[in-house]
Amino acid sequence: MAPVAERDQLREVVRDLLRKDAGHEQVRASADSAVGYSEDLWRRLNAELEIGRLAVPEAVGGHGFGIADLAVVLEECGAALLPEPVLGSAVLGCQALAAADQPAGIGDLLEPALAGELVVAVSQGGAELTAERTSDGWLVRGRRERVPHGAAADLVVVDAATPEGSALFVLRTDDLEVAARTTIDPTRRQADLAADAAPARCVVGPERAPRALERLRTLTALAVAAEHAGIVGELLRSTVEYVEQREQFGRAIGSFQAVKHRLADVLVDQERARSAARYAALAYDADPAAAALPATIAAAVCGDAAMRTAHEAVQLHGGIGFTWEHHAHYYVRRVLGDEGLFGSSRAQRARVADLVGV
CATH class of the missing domain: 1.10.540.10 (Acyl-CoA dehydrogenase/oxidase, N-terminal domain)
Known part of the structure; x- marks a missing residue:
């Protein structure tokens, strides 16, 4: 650390x-x-x-x-x-x-x-996809909703059920039916993908798939946590900058005790979020198989911190902060969108309880 x-x-x-x-x-x-x-x-x-x-x-x-x-x-x-x-x-x-x-x-x-020449989307869990082997290779059938960057991706990696168990497959989005979704967060677009006997290539077979899927789930949790830690830090910086300049009654509003206390709480959230997210990343590097617990804790801690900080940023920016066009509201949208995509802090805490056997 x-x-x-x-x-x-x-x-x-x-x-x-x-x-x-x-x-x-x-x-x-x-x-x-x-x-x-x-x-x-x-x-x-x-x-x-x-x-x-x-x-x-x-x-x-x-x-x-x-x-x-x-x-x-x-x-x-x-x-x-x-x-x-x-x-x-x-x-x-x-x-x-x-x-x-x-x-x-x-x-x-x-x-x-x-190299970034092909954009890859990943969809894990959700509605079940099925895959069958033919003489020409694998065919995947089914539907996945709310795939991040699904409409802009060239490839999509999915888990699908086979007679031997779940496996990871990669498909070209040109072989899928793609329907863009209208969502609250314009900075992380989503799409629904439908496969009707779409050709696929097996990435990870049933023997290794459970471990690969678990690692992917853990990586998702800690990666989103890292993004949220960055959001908390940036909103704290920009809000402090604003309250130092905005004046009421001839004084910068940042000098008012009530504002100081609220920003002090955000600073505590920033330190908690950074510590949790960075520890989870280090734990993953040390042993991915043992990183599920710290990654899930980080997802819960950072999700809560980002949500509270986004709301405080809107409040402390006053009337202008309540407009959708203001940058603080874009962060609110991102945090709300991530909650729907990757799970709420409540869901992450429920997973923590499962992991520790409570």
């Missing part, structure tokens, strides 16, 4: 890039574009920072760093509220493909995904 110079340097590099190319107005414009994100910034994130390769083993084309390093990127992306598919593709998608039983067998998909 001690500071690591290389991670601090990585944070500054990511922050400098996003400060120039991912201000609030740029994020809004990107989120409102046809694909829902800036394709130019996505290319730069992959060309200059190689985010997809960062935590992928060197043996399959990555750089071999840990999830703790990738979590630094996620914190900064959460702080900037990036609409680019960093979480879905560069983290979950690339990790899912890299975990293949035979990575060389999907090399034509893995390498472009690591």
